[in-house]
Amino acid sequence: MSHNETISDWFEKYGNDIYHFLIYKVGPTDAEDLLQEVFIKALKGFKRFKRNSSPKTWLFSIARNVAIDEARKRKSRKWSNTVPLDKTYEPSTDLSPEAILDFNEDTQEIYQCIQKLKANYQDVLILRGIKELSIQESAKILKWSENKVKTTHYRAKIALNEELRRCAYEESESPRAAR
Template sequence: MSHNDIISDWFEEYGNDIYHFLIYRIGPSDAEDLLQEVFIKALKGYKSFKQNSSPKTWLLSIARNVAIDESRKRKSRKWGNTIPLEKANEPKTDISPETIMDLNEETKIIYQCIQRLKANYQDVLILRGIKELSVRESAKILKWSENKVKTTHYRAKIALNEELRRCSYEGAQSSRAVR
């Protein structure tokens, strides 16, 4: 079986998982392009896949690196356009109207709150909480120790709960203002 065939099979098997990871990590507007980039990198780097982990773990590791690169590009673009500092720290909100319509209200709030967290928290919440990967699989993808995955996941859940409370409070305040 050729490398192209193997990567093609992996795309069929793991493409949705990689795509969902990218949506939560970067946002839906660029997820499809980045998904293609992940599989192009996998094809080019196939010889470096040592089969110490599952193909899914390896692909998610590539996706994480692609997402980090994209985040850096976005930050450099923000600084290049001299956006005021208070705007630079706002969460990403480049979700298409179609995507918003597909999400239920609770999922939208969780998505927005995850986007407001720091990158390490986003990664571990998506891998452990949303994709339901094991501590060991997450550690391989993140290149962390298993203890760091557990600790960071715990802290990320606390930060997400605080962010969710903040979102709920802001939502309650805005609904009162509308009345």
Template structure:
């Protein structure tokens, strides 16, 4: 199978997961462009891909690096903002408008709380908690030991809990 076909197959298999990772890391505005960049980099670097790791973890590693580069570019341009997640599913007609609003507000609060964490914590929360990668897969993506993934995940959960509390406190004071 040629490189283009493999990358195309991987896009079909993993593109949605990579896209959601990018949304959580940098926001929905640029996620589609960065998704394309991830797979272009994968195609260009395919010859350096060593089949020691799962292609999914290799692609997540590329996505993480692309996201880090994007954040750096934004810091240089000084316009990093917190953009709420876009709705991805059409609501069913049996769901009330209030429940849709509550669900969207919950997603926005979680997104804001994750954005308050330092980048290593963001990566672990997104990869383990949201994308449900195993500890081994997360270690491959982040190029960490499994024990570092476990300990960082533990600290990240504590930090996320605190960030969620702060976000909720801020929302209550605004009301």
């Protein structure tokens, strides 16, 4: 099997998972472009792929790095324009039906709360809680020890619960909720 065929096969197997990971990291408007970038990087770096990890964890590592790079670009654009970026998700009219379904109200609320957490908490919540990767897979992707994955995941769940409660409280106190 050629490199192209292998990467194409991996895209079929893992593309959806990588796409959803990227949605949680960067939002739905950039996720498709970044998904393509992940698989282009995988194709270019295929010779460097060490078979001591699964293709899935390798691809998630690439996706995580691509998302980090995107966050850096956004941050530099933010400072160069001196206009704060709006971190809330605004639905786009050009989203696919699947993306619209994926972003129902509950998912959007969780997404927004996850975005308010520290980057390490975001990573571990998405990998362990949403993508349901094992501790070992998450540790390889994040380049952490398994104990750090466990501890950070535990702390991230507590932080997310607190953020969800805060969001629910703010929503119940807003003028719209009184109508």
